[in-house]
Structure formats: C-alpha cells, structure tokens
Amino acid sequence: MYVTPPVSAQHAATISATGSLAQQLSDAFLTVRHETERRAAPLSPEDQLIQSMADASPAKWHRAHVTWFWEQFLLGEHQLGYKVFHPDYAYLFNSYYVSAGPRHARAQRGHLTRPSADEVTAYRRHVDDAVVKFFSEASEDKLASLVPLLEVGMNHEQQHQELMYTDILHAFAQNPIPPAYDADWRMPATTRDGDAWTTLTEGIHTIGHTSDSFHFDNEKPAHRALVGPVKLQRNLVTNREWRDFMDDGGYDKATLWLMDGFAAAAREEWQAPGHWRKIDGEWQIMTLGGLQTIDTDAPVCHISYYEADAFARWSGKHLPTEMEWEVAARANSLNDAYGIVWQWTRSSYAPYPGYRAIEGALGEYNGKFMVNQYVLRGSSLATPQGHSRVTYRNFFYPYHRWQFTGLRLADYGN
Numbered sequence: 001m002y003v004t005p006p007v008s009a010q011h012a013a014t015i016s017a018t019g020s021l022a023q024q025l026s027d028a029f030l031t032v033r034h035e036t037e038r039r040a041a042p043l044s045p046e047d048q049l050i051q052s053m054a055d056a057s058p059a060k061w062h063r064a065h066v067t068w069f070w071e072q073f074l075l076g077e078h079q080l081g082y083k084v085f086h087p088d089y090a091y092l093f094n095s096y097y098v099s100a101g102p103r104h105a106r107a108q109r110g111h112l113t114r115p116s117a118d119e120v121t122a123y124r125r126h127v128d129d130a131v132v133k134f135f136s137e138a139s140e141d142k143l144a145s146l147v148p149l150l151e152v153g154m155n156h157e158q159q160h161q162e163l164m165y166t167d168i169l170h171a172f173a174q175n176p177i178p179p180a181y182d183a184d185w186r187m188p189a190t191t192r193d194g195d196a197w198t199t200l201t202e203g204i205h206t207i208g209h210t211s212d213s214f215h216f217d218n219e220k221p222a223h224r225a226l227v228g229p230v231k232l233q234r235n236l237v238t239n240r241e242w243r244d245f246m247d248d249g250g251y252d253k254a255t256l257w258l259m260d261g262f263a264a265a266a267r268e269e270w271q272a273p274g275h276w277r278k279i280d281g282e283w284q285i286m287t288l289g290g291l292q293t294i295d296t297d298a299p300v301c302h303i304s305y306y307e308a309d310a311f312a313r314w315s316g317k318h319l320p321t322e323m324e325w326e327v328a329a330r331a332n333s334l335n336d337a338y339g340i341v342w343q344w345t346r347s348s349y350a351p352y353p354g355y356r357a358i359e360g361a362l363g364e365y366n367g368k369f370m371v372n373q374y375v376l377r378g379s380s381l382a383t384p385q386g387h388s389r390v391t392y393r394n395f396f397y398p399y400h401r402w403q404f405t406g407l408r409l410a411d412y413g414n
C-alpha cells in the first residue's frame with residue numbers, strides 16, 4: 001500500500017553530507033529523478049498524454065519538461081560541447097521561460113502524441129547520464145558554485161512530482177469508470193487532539209527564510225511583522241464541517257461569497273468540493289485510490305480560495321494570514337500543518353519587503369506570478385518527502401481547486 005509518509009516540519013536537506021561533493025550531488029539528483037519515474041510508473045502511455053484542462057499538464061510533458069530544465073540551465077550553460085537530445089524539445093518542453101526562447105502553447109500540451117512516452121524515457125536517460133558524467137568530471141569548486149542551481153533543479157522537479165498526482169487525479173475524475181491511480185491508496189492519517197484553538201498573543205515576529213539552507217527566492221527577505229492577537233484553529237476543517245456548510249445552503253447564499261467567487265461557483269456549478277460525485281443520493285470522492293465514500297472525519301480537500309472564504313464567513317470566522325500561519329507553525333501549534341492538504345490563507349501572493357527576483361532566466365521562476373493569486377501554506381499528501389518547510393509559499397489563483405487544498409480558520413474574537 002502506498003501512503004505518503006509524513007513530512008518533517010523543518011526543511012530536510014535534499015543533498016546529504018557524506019561522500020565527495022560529486023557523489024552527494026549525483027545521489028541527490030538520481031533520487032529525485034527516480035521519484036518522478038516512480039510516480040509515472042502506474043500510468044499507461046494513454047494516461048500520460050491526457051490534459052484534462054488548460055491548468056493541468058500531461059504526465060509525459062511533466063517528465064520531459066523537468067528534463068529540459070536540466071538540459072537548459074545546467075548542461076547547456078555549464079557543460080562544454082553538450083549536444084541536446086533533440087533540437088525540437090526546447091520548444092515543446094519550455095514552460096514559461098520567455099528568456100529561454102519560444103515555446104509550445106500551454107493549453108495544447110495534450111496534443112503532443114509525439115514524442116512518445118518511450119522517447120521521453122530515452123530523453124530522460126540521455127540527460128541523466130550527461131548530468132552524472134558532468135558531476136564526475138567537474139572540479140569541486142565548479143560544483144560548489146553550482147549547488148544553488150542544482151538545488152533549484154531538484155526542488156523544481158519535486159514541484160512537478162506533486163503536479164503529476166494532482167493532474168492525473170483531475171483527469172481520472174473526468175472518467176465515468178472511474179480509474180484508480182493506486183487501488184490501495186488511502187488518505188493519510190490525521191491528528192486531532194488538544195484544544196480546538198491556539199492563541200497568538202500580539203507580538204512582532206520574523207517572517208520568511210533566515211538561513212542559507214535551500215529556499216525559493218519568494219521566501220526572502222526575512223522581515224519583521226506585527227502578528228496577533230488571534231486564535232488559529234489547531235485542526236484542519238473536516239468533511240463533516242463542510243457537509244454542514246453544504247446542508248445549510250452554503251453554496252447558494254450569495255451573502256456568504258465574494259462576488260467573483262459566487263460567479264465562479266455559478267459558472268462551474270459548484271455544489272460540493274472538487275472531485276465529489278453524488279451517486280444514488282450519497283456523496284463520494286474521487287481519490288488516487290479511485291472513488292471512495294466520504295470520510296467525514298478527514299480534512300476537506302479540493303476547495304478553492306473562494307469556497308474557503310465563503311466557509312469562513314459562514315462560520316463567523318476568517319482565513320488566517322500567511323504570517324499568522326507561519327508564527328503558529330513555528331511554535332508547533334498546528335495539527336497536520338504538513339503532508340495532508342495545503343491551507344489557504346487570505347494573504348495575496350505578493351513580494352516581501354525588499355524582494356527582487358534573481359538575475360537571469362531563473363528570475364522568472366516566482367516573481368512574475370506575484371499578482372492575483374493567494375498564498376497557501378504547509379504541504380500536501382502529494383508533496384515529495386523533504387520538500388516542505390515552515391517558510392514555503394505556495395500560490396494559486398482563487399478559483400483553482402484541483403490541488404490538494406483545504407483550510408483552517410482564524411478567530412479574532414469579533
């Protein structure tokens with residue numbers, strides 16, 4: 001049975017500290033590359049091609065795109081005489097890096113019956129071999145200077161590993177059959193103990209990443225922020241609580257909703273969280289294990305920011321800010337902060353004070369998305385081991401709900 005192991009609250013270094021630097025990098029690189037293929041292994045070539053909506057990408061494309069990333073930013077720039085595997089692949093598998101050249105339309109990634117899944121496997125092997133060879137031949141100083149780039153490459157591939165799960169689940173959820181990615185998959189166990197609320201007294205706190213360990217540029221600069229007084233819900237909101245919201249007509253009461261949210265709910269005909277289906281009068285949920293009955297004690301999942309906000313208003317509460325979440329998580333006051341569902345905050349995805357994107361094409365990684373999106377904190381059951389940390393800022397548009405997204409509430413006592 002496959003159950004995603006719990007994720008440590010703190011950053012687990014991707015690169016170990018034993019052996020030569022070349023060996024450490026090679027081990028870390030191959031571990032990440034293997035995980036991508038492990039996640040793709042249950043998928044047929046047909047499964048790997050499907051793009052069930054513009055926001056999702058085919059598994060085959062994910063496998064090739066992360067490979068292009070290594071070819072483009074490591075081998076192409078630092079391996080003298082490197083020959084690309086195929087001259088067309090940069091166009092097909094560049095995602096959004098304008099600085100790296102023209103690219104195929106995102107919404108048409110599912111049109112690419114060729115290259116085949118086997119050809120993508122050959123592409124991956126070509127690049128794996130070239131990267132390992134590069135590690136074995138480069139000087140220690142050269143490798144040391146490239147560690148930040150290599151860590152971005154590995155963490156980038158881990159982000160796509162999560163998307164491989166969310167994207168294939170969305171595709172399978174459109175299928176009437178309905179398929180299971182892994183018939184033995186079950187929702188990870190959750191924790192529900194202690195007081196319902198944790199109190200943050202008023203104080204000035206450091207927010208953001210403070211050390212040199214790996215982080216994305218959007219987690220810096222660390223800065224001071226006034227937080228509290230506020231109470232945060234220790235536990236994640238459950239399906240039982242969400243059913244109460246639904247049974248009370250939550251999806252139909254315009255007064256509970258942001259205007260854009262109510263329009264999105266009407267347009268998309270939302271009456272329940274994403275991937276829920278009503279069969280013979282009973283709600284069921286499409287999961288990586290196929291269609292399952294709703295576990296009322298499990299955290300609600302696949303909700304948009306709009307729905308989270310409406311639920312909070314219905315509850316007479318609020319969504320926390322990302323700063324409040326970070327302060328409570330640093331104090332280990334939140335149950336299931338990591339490894340179950342990402343948690344919506346009401347913080348817009350904006351630059352921290354003094355933020356500047358890094359120079360070059362990789363400056364396009366985060367900074368240019370800092371508008372019209374909301375921050376989610378924690379991590380989800382699909383997040384790879386070692387990819388979570390307390391300063392991590394995930395972000396999606398407020399109407400997105402195909403990720404593993406849930407919520408916990410904030411209470412200001414008013």
Ligand SMILES: [Fe+2]
Binds near residue numbers: 065095156160
């Ligand atoms: Fe990417």
